Amino acid sequence: MSATSANVSERRVQPPSLAISTVIFALRPSESSGRPTLWLPLVRRIRQPYLGQWALPGGPLAHSESLQDAASRNLLETTGLAPRYLEQLYAFGGLDRSAGQRLVSIVYWALVQPDEAALTRESENVRWFRADRLESLAFDHNEIVEYALWRLRNKMEYGSIAYHLLGERFTLAQVREVYEAVLDKELDPANFRRQLRSTPYIEPTDEHLTGTRHRPPRLYRYAGPVPDGSVRQPLPASP
Amino acid sequence: MSATSANVSERRVQPPSLAISTVIFALRPSESSGRPTLWLPLVRRIRQPYLGQWALPGGPLAHSESLQDAASRNLLETTGLAPRYLEQLYAFGGLDRSAGQRLVSIVYWALVQPDEAALTRESENVRWFRADRLESLAFDHNEIVEYALWRLRNKMEYGSIAYHLLGERFTLAQVREVYEAVLDKELDPANFRRQLRSTPYIEPTDEHLTGTRHRPPRLYRYAGPVPDGSVRQPLPASP
DNA sequence: CCAAAAGTGTTGGGTTTACACCCATGC
DNA sequence: GCATGGGTGTAAACCCAACACTTTTGG
Structure with a gap:
């Protein structure tokens, strides 16, 4: 055998x-x-x-x-x-x-x-x-x-992937926290916000998150592609 | 069955x-x-x-x-x-x-x-x-x-991979031709040269290619890592 | 000398980074 | 009011594409 x-x-x-x-x-x-x-x-x-x-x-x-x-x-x-x-x-x-x-x-x-x-x-x-x-x-x-x-x-460095760890609606600060957790380094909130806002696939809603003890942040939504059952992986997008 | x-x-x-x-x-x-x-x-x-x-x-x-x-x-x-x-x-x-x-x-x-x-x-x-x-x-x-x-x-866009299609010694123009062939677009020779020279793993030799009917270009050598039998893929290096 | 590609310099425009500053809310 | 993050502005540093220019060979 x-x-x-x-x-x-x-x-x-x-x-x-x-x-x-x-x-x-x-x-x-x-x-x-x-x-x-x-x-x-x-x-x-x-x-x-x-x-x-x-x-x-x-x-x-x-x-x-x-x-x-x-x-x-x-x-x-x-x-x-x-x-x-x-x-x-x-x-x-x-x-x-x-x-x-x-x-x-x-x-x-x-x-x-x-x-x-x-x-x-x-x-x-x-x-x-x-x-x-x-x-x-x-x-x-x-x-x-x-x-x-x-x-x-x-x-994470290139792609637009962090959203998939968050819920349907999220604040930009939450996205930043994901980056910080995964990459294990701090990021400038101001610049990070600008970068994200310049990418496609991430759309502002007109809702805001309330209940914080500071200014209510706007909620955003991910509206980009998700890897389907096919063979091809998504092209890495700009940060 | x-x-x-x-x-x-x-x-x-x-x-x-x-x-x-x-x-x-x-x-x-x-x-x-x-x-x-x-x-x-x-x-x-x-x-x-x-x-x-x-x-x-x-x-x-x-x-x-x-x-x-x-x-x-x-x-x-x-x-x-x-x-x-x-x-x-x-x-x-x-x-x-x-x-x-x-x-x-x-x-x-x-x-x-x-x-x-x-x-x-x-x-x-x-x-x-x-x-x-x-x-x-x-x-x-x-x-x-x-x-x-x-x-x-x-x-090719990130990584340093084109060398593996060339011989032991090569000119920077040859590398550029590889990029142009694979990516199917023309690249500025001057800027391309600078980019390559700024990456590690690509070392100038003191030999030159002769027999052309113009100034003899310097020959270079790739001295970087090659994917071994292990599991891990190499980290993408800067262009 | 001329053609052709090697190789260097320079400049303008865009992007990133660091940080100051104002805004809106809960307490 | 004050503390706290949300959000905007801005100037310096950095990077990059375009292109002029010099160098070195063969013919």
Whole structure:
């Protein structure tokens, strides 16, 4: 049964198992500072290997669904989440990923808004964790999360992506807080505002946020494209 | 045998076949204008489906090699090429990719220098084609090439990637020609030179190219990082 | 000397950055 | 009124595209 055949063009060597996993990011206020920070949901392994350890939500690719559909379905089943922003991250296929058998994972990443995140079916085996304070996860999932964070920061520098972590309406200061949380540096409110206002896809509404103890900030709405089920990723827009 | 089980956590449903393919780009002088243009090698299908049609080099993932190794090995076997620049492009897993059976392809893309490209083992079943004048290819390989071109242009805008299409030593004018060919627009020689000279990783040698019928341009060398076998992609550098 | 491309200088316009300042609200 | 962020103005610094100009070779 073990494959020692050096014959190149043959394929009867039992294919590696193929799984789909997803890194999901959402904002939650930090317990300490109260400022928004990145969190992600993990599920506890209920079988070997890595039984009992936390891992990215995922599962095998069913026969009759696209990769993206598989990610969506699995997410819904394991966590109750249905992210509007979902994109392919990378295919991981190292030999040493899983103890024992060969495993190839196609990993997606998602951003969810607070209202979406609130629908999570949390349980003994499903919990949210701070992205920057993860314990040791199953498989190579720590590295995968690191890579996803790197991609998130990267995309944030150019792209218009922060809105997908916020709700339907948001203030410009909230967007700035997202940038500050993800990029981990402070930004000048005045200049940041100007930059955002100069980009397309971010429209002012005529509503204002009340209840603060200062001047009520205007609310804005994101009116740009969302990655669809297709292959192509959106072109990076100007900041 | 057909999988109708809606049971989520089971996996005995025969996994999709998993293949690795690669889009390889190299520069060749256009027959008409003589200016450099993008070419890529294709191989002719010698079995069903799409028997006789041209396709990206690729094959099944062998059991005991990483994804990147699989791409390298397959490339060497089918075309004789051993690209120094090789990176993951995307995982394609639509349901309608292959007539009949379910097929997931993890696609890599590569850049080869002229000396590397010259080692191609061309034959009746292996040939170079102009990237912008492709006939109808097997599977969804036309779309994949389009996507790879998009990524190449994209990466060119920021990154320092053009060198990988040139030889060990090159003039700044050659680099500019690569940009012009890939981005399909003219660039100011003076400003382009300044930009390049201000980036790291591109070092002047003390050699000059002779034999032109004008002032001999200085030769430069690329001394920056190359994507290794690891997971992480290089950070986009300043132009 | 001339043509042609290499290579350098300069200038105007746009963009970013730093920071001063006024505005509107809750308390 | 006063504290607090929302929102606007502005000048210096910086970056970049356009283009004039000098340099060095082959013929």
